[in-house]
Amino acid sequence: MATIFTKIINREIPATIVYENDKVLAFKDINPAAPIHILVVPKKEIPTINDIKPEDKELIGEMYLAIGEIARELGIDKEGYRVITNCNEYGGQEVFHLHFHLLGGKRLGALLTD
Template structure:
């Protein structure tokens, strides 16, 4: 099944692309949860983190290198940012194509606790 992210990768639907290389594409989220909300998406269709294999080491490394570069380019690396990857329904995953959320631009507060 083709995801919305695959359609963006294939330029079938528009996106505000901020970075791209052979492994990943990054674009602004259309429903931002912070002043800066970038999605970094693998070009290889991998449904969830659970579906990663040893052959995907370079791909995941490229995603994190891109996240770091994007944070620096947007001027948020010093103040800080959050990277989120959701996995399956309890994790809040909505699009089943591996992606990373970069959130920044304001204090993001503490993560949820189990209290």
């Protein structure tokens, strides 16, 4: 069964897309945790960070290049931003399609509170 991210990639579900190339798609999170909260996803379905294969090295690099470009375009590259990847239940992963959260637009607090 396709994830919600695959449905967004296939344009079956609408999203506010901020970046796209042949390997990567980035769109605004519908429940932002910061003034700027972008999800960066590979167009290839990879369930978790544990499922990245050696042949995915270039794709992961493409994702980080996209993050840098998006940060520059949104004007958060100088003051800073955070990139987070969750993995599995204890890591807080909710959608099992690899994705990076790009957060910025304000000073971000500590990652853990307990």
